[in-house]
Amino acid sequence: MICEILSVGTELLMGQIANTDAQYISSRLSEFGISVYRQVTVGDNPQRVKEALNTALSRSDLVITTGGLGPTEDDLTKEMVAEYFGLPMELHQPSLDALTERIRRYHPGRPVTENNLKQAYFPKGAVIMKNSCGTAPGCIVERDGKAVAVLPGPPREMRAMFEGELTAYLEKISDVRIHSRFLKIFGVGESNVESILQDLFHLENPTLALYCGTNEVQARMSVQLPKGEDPGRVFDPVEREIRRRLGDAVYAVGRGETIESTVFRLLRDRKKTVVFAESCTGGLLASMLIENAGASDVLRESYVTYGEETKVRILGVRQRTVDTVGVVSTECAAEMAEGARRISGADYAVSVTGVAGPDGGTPENPVGTVYVGVADERGTCVKRFCFLGDRDRSWVRNLAAAAAFNMLRLRILGREIEGAQECAKG
């Protein structure tokens, strides 16, 4: 089945917003085995909306539109669909009732205008889709072997409608499902992962593809199956093989998983706590961990020691360390972690000290140099990272934070951390 996505909205053509609707819809359609051949965007212009809709319907089985469902005269997606199929527009009373109720609740005293009324009219025979987050319902029109699904433009409204009634419709009309499973990989570069898994890229059931993020790689397995079949038997053996080859570098399964959510779960499941001593990341580690609901089980307190003197005063870093090797050093990272663990009583302490830039680099420690320390009951280890590249402060800080979480993950799992130095307790 061939689908075309038609986005209507002058704000898209002005570049005021990115067309995330088209991405979302394309991604979801691929899961139903529906191919998107074209995404087309036009403004709120009757002539161009009409022409784009005609062209799209002439070459596709299914057209999904977003936008142009508002109350103003400009908004005419539904009207153009009705015109294409030669259908009259009809009032849908339940939509008008819902709209009236919504206006009464959120804008008491405001009258229901002629324009609002427009939002309750649909091509005759259309299946109406409720809008749980806004005033504009959508609809599906099927005729002459073609179908058009009309969705609102605001992403929250569009997604809710897609996941509800439109998904039910797609489940009905599509016989296949394309399933995907994502393995999240940290600490091995894309080209290394590629050569380690090389022969697996020739598989057909499932297919395997890599996606490279800023600081991690995702391996995606995909398989097309008849509706109702479980993809586990296809994915499981390949996942086992990938894990056998990549070992601990595979940190989670699932597209939405992150290195910090993985660490959060590891700590919570083991009833362990952590404290951070952050210099250049400056609260980023704590903030990322606390993003997880239930974070109070694993983090009680955390320290940002950005100034040199604060590392000594708050964390007990030795003045001699600061004076001799400086704060961007293995020694300082170790003492920061040990100090934070001591004052907090946490099971694990993670320290980060480095040069995020743009200034502050030296020949020994150029911008992008970061030391991460992890202290626990077994002792303290420190690893030096170099995030070089002509990038900004934010890039260095984010890479440092992810690397720190990964070191903590490996330490919790009791693994050797490659390239890390074990430090004698200070």
Place this chain on the structure above:
Amino acid sequence: MICEILSVGTELLMGQIANTDAQYISSRLSEFGISVYRQVTVGDNPQRVKEALNTALSRSDLVITTGGLGPTEDDLTKEMVAEYFGLPMELHQPSLDALTERIRRYHPGRPVTENNLKQAYFPKGAVIMKNSCGTAPGCIVERDGKAVAVLPGPPREMRAMFEGELTAYLEKISDVRIHSRFLKIFGVGESNVESILQDLFHLENPTLALYCGTNEVQARMSVQLPKGEDPGRVFDPVEREIRRRLGDAVYAVGRGETIESTVFRLLRDRKKTVVFAESCTGGLLASMLIENAGASDVLRESYVTYGEETKVRILGVRQRTVDTVGVVSTECAAEMAEGARRISGADYAVSVTGVAGPDGGTPENPVGTVYVGVADERGTCVKRFCFLGDRDRSWVRNLAAAAAFNMLRLRILGREIEGAQECAKG
């Protein structure tokens, strides 16, 4: 002048990435008074690329393509442009030299393949645009009153090329400029701003439009002027009028300004320091401030006191406060700020304590309730915020952080903070 943007890339049609290139290009073109009527995306399919290019050129003066410049057989945007205009492909020696040098530097030992060679071929007579961030140069082909600009797909490469040689070209072919000035507004809701500025929306020089973000409003003034004319005389009087009406709610001028960068500059210019005592924001405030280069001038240390007991132990909140009114209270916020200021010696201390959810809400303090305290030499004030709405933890934390920065901003400026309670020093 009418432009069409043609994006080539199967990854866009699969929904793997959003088409941020089209947004970026549209937004920049609008500044040259060039109208984008359509954005079209097709996959790496010769037939559909060709057909889309033909259609685009038949109805536009300028077509800008992105993607399809890679070394593989799939990549054929340039070839299709050559075919459209009936031009042969020719080797561009400087591009080949640059490519060879790039491969030598980044992939020593790897040969320059037949496929790489392809990236140095262009339609005869094309103006070549260097790629400072990747291997694929772009080009501009002008013929028969039409022009096609061919850009790479990866956003960093595309943007660098756009800002360099393509911008120079657009400056040459366009006689007008559309200038914009953004006023950033905090603490007044969109509909309030709308009614306060109501009559100004009828202006034509400049036009005025509002954009609503998660927690702030932007007012954009725009004006079209002949090349070389200064928009200041058009913008200045309207900016003055907006500031007269909205007062301190206007916190900055400039699209890229943020509430935290504004606070950072205020502190640095006054040579003042700040410390945070964060509970539910958990390091977010510190992290946002430290994102600014030079942050060590204004922040030395900062505290995340997430657990109840840590507020007492680290910040000196009174046990009695915790036991009687609890940690989500005016008293606790005040004592947290005062404690952080006392132990750090900073000029300003900002505390945040609240319920980010999804659990922990009570009838008095439902999820989304946040107390922000600011302490300075004049005393301490606390304001209670309610970020209600069916949203997630991240949403509450981000709104709380922005609100805290805004309170600090007003306090630094010596303004009254509406709805805040002045607390006696603990």
